[in-house]
Amino acid sequence: MLTVHHLENSRSQRLLWLLEELGVPHEIQRYPRDPKTLLAPPSLRKVHPLGKSPVITDGDLTLAESGAIIEYVLERYGQGRLAPPPGSAARRRLSYWLHYAEGSLMPLLVMKLVFAQVEKARAPFFVRPLIKAIVRNVNRAWLDRELRSHLGYLEAELTRSAWFAGDEFTAADIQMSFPVEAAFARGDAASGYPGLRAWLERIRARPAYRRALEKGGPYQVLPG
Numbered sequence: 213m214l215t216v217h218h219l220e221n222s223r224s225q226r227l228l229w230l231l232e233e234l235g236v237p238h239e240i241q242r243y244p245r246d247p248k249t250l251l252a253p254p255s256l257r258k259v260h261p262l263g264k265s266p267v268i269t270d271g272d273l274t275l276a277e278s279g280a281i282i283e284y285v286l287e288r289y290g291q292g293r294l295a296p297p298p299g300s301a302a303r304r305r306l307s308y309w310l311h312y313a314e315g316s317l318m319p320l321l322v323m324k325l326v327f328a329q330v331e332k333a334r335a336p337f338f339v340r341p342l343i344k345a346i347v348r349n350v351n352r353a354w355l356d357r358e359l360r361s362h363l364g365y366l367e368a369e370l371t372r373s374a375w376f377a378g379d380e381f382t383a384a385d386i387q388m389s390f391p392v393e394a395a396f397a398r399g400d401a402a403s404g405y406p407g408l409r410a411w412l413e414r415i416r417a418r419p420a421y422r423r424a425l426e427k428g429g430p431y432q433v434l435p436g
Contacts, residue, residue, distance in 0.1 A: 214238045214289075219252050219265030220245055221432055223278050223390050227266050228428045230282060230386050232420035236289045240427060278390075279310040282383050294383045302378040309376045309384035317391040320359055324398060363395060363405055370407035374414075381418075389415055390433070397433040 216231070218224045218240050231238050243253050243265065257263035260276050267276045270288070275281055286295050296302030366388075369376065377384040392408060415421055425431055 214270040217241045217259050217267040219243045222265045224266035225428050225431050226386050226389050229421050229424035232424045305377040306382055306384045310387050313387045313391050317362055321394045367405045367407045370411055394433045
């Protein structure tokens with residue numbers, strides 16, 4: 213039986229959604245975050261040495277990394293669903309978005325979260341102004357600009373087609389859901405980007421998306 217080791221408020225939520233879309237039987241092993249650090253519990257290290265989520269186990273297989281897991285599930289259980297035909301332009305777009313989500317967009321959002329936590333961290337009163345100034349300057353001079361560039365890029369892509377890999381909903385949309393939701397949760401897309409907002413509304417209206425939320429428990433992308 214395929215098991216999703218599901219950390220609350222994490223990327224593993226989209227794997228539950230993928231399995232619901234495909235109708236793949238699975239079990240869910242839930243892990244709470246530490247209420248103070250928001251990190252995964254040590255018990256996840258018993259599943260994978262890095263102690264991160266998402267992780268799946270399927271028989272003797274233990275597999276981490278969202279993109280790799282999605283590719284495995286599509287190959288093992290997809291039966292051609294949620295993936296364009298091999299060799300097609302749409303299939304290449306699917307592969308691109310599977311890598312782009314975690315390789316290009318999520319690092320920026322993680323940095324945004326880290327800087328927000330640094331700014332809130334306890335520090336001697338005489339150091340706080342310096343910390344705030346550094347965070348503010350990094351955000352203004354580089355990080356916010358990069359995020360606007362990426363969100364503008366995604367907005368333009370969704371003028372080409374209704375979904376990220378083409379005219380049909382695919383696993384690319386599932387993979388892209390977490391970083392886009394994270395951007396909206398942190399206010400980086402609070403104004404503008406109507407195409408992205410409409411796309412979010414479409415994915416959230418899918419029955420499988422809502423079933424995955426019911427099975428995975430409360431889900432709120434961690435704000436900065």
